Amino acid sequence: MVQKAKILLVDDRPENLLALEAILSALDQTLVRASSGEEALKALLTDDFAVILLDVQMPGMDGFETAAHIKRRERTRDIPIIFLTAINHGPHHTFRGYAAGAVDYISKPFDPWVLRAKVSVFVELYMKNCQLREQAALLRLQLEGGGKAAAGDAKEPAGLLAELSARLAAVEEQAEALSKQLDDESADAAAVATAAHLERKLTGLRRALDALEPGTGTGAPSVPSQN
Numbered sequence: 640m641v642q643k644a645k646i647l648l649v650d651d652r653p654e655n656l657l658a659l660e661a662i663l664s665a666l667d668q669t670l671v672r673a674s675s676g677e678e679a680l681k682a683l684l685t686d687d688f689a690v691i692l693l694d695v696q697m698p699g700m701d702g703f704e705t706a707a708h709i710k711r712r713e714r715t716r717d718i719p720i721i722f723l724t725a726i727n728h729g730p731h732h733t734f735r736g737y738a739a740g741a742v743d744y745i746s747k748p749f750d751p752w753v754l755r756a757k758v759s760v761f762v763e764l765y766m767k768n769c770q771l772r773e774q775a776a777l778l779r780l781q782l783e784g785g786g787k788a789a790a791g792d793a794k795e796p797a798g799l800l801a802e803l804s805a806r807l808a809a810v811e812e813q814a815e816a817l818s819k820q821l822d823d824e825s826a827d828a829a830a831v832a833t834a835a836h837l838e839r840k841l842t843g844l845r846r847a848l849d850a851l852e853p854g855t856g857t858g859a860p861s862v863p864s865q866n
Contacts, residue, residue, distance in 0.1 A: 646689055648670060649679040656674070676702070689764075693706060694724070706722075768840075
């Protein structure tokens with residue numbers, strides 16, 4: 640069963656959270672509520688999220704301050720943040736949102752379809768990254784068990800390599816389709832950059848797998864970083 644991605648919704652008004660849940664329910668992912676910046680930071684301590692929808696105007700810790708804390712944490716700094724605001728203070732206000740680390744800045748009232756489409760892109764990228772980490776974990780197991788396998792049954796590592804290659808090929812195909820989709824839809828620059836980063840990591844993992852194939856080299860290749 641494919642694990643669902645988590646989306647963090649941060650707004651101090653319950654009716655706004657309810658509206659966001661109604662808009663994003665069609666994505667069939669796990670929606671997590673936070674009614675303040677402090678509550679959002681607490682949720683981020685224990686759970687991984689595909690994307691954060693963050694209201695700007697909140698009492699106490701506002702959206703900008705919350706985003707600054709998120710970007711300072713190594714665990715959470717790469718999570719995409721979409722700012723939502725009911726107040727339009729002009730270009731300077733928007734620039735402050737991007738400077739705080741947002742990948743997008745949307746003014747209320749917003750088009751539900753547009754918001755859902757933007758969130759779905761980051762959810763899909765997150766799922767691809769999760770698949771990539773799974774392939775890397777399998778590859779590490781293969782590398783760590785290489786010495787033992789050499790002294791034992793040679794058929795087992797060969798079968799694992801074939802399985803790894805097939806799984807990676809499926810992820811590569813999906814990543815390529817996603818990149819073409821982003822190009823066709825003139826998506827946000829941040830989404831395109833994230834997809835390109837994913838493709839680079841896939842290329843590195845493919846090279847490591849190819850190096851493990853019989854006759855292609857000697858020694859254990861390094862596994863690409865997942866950062």
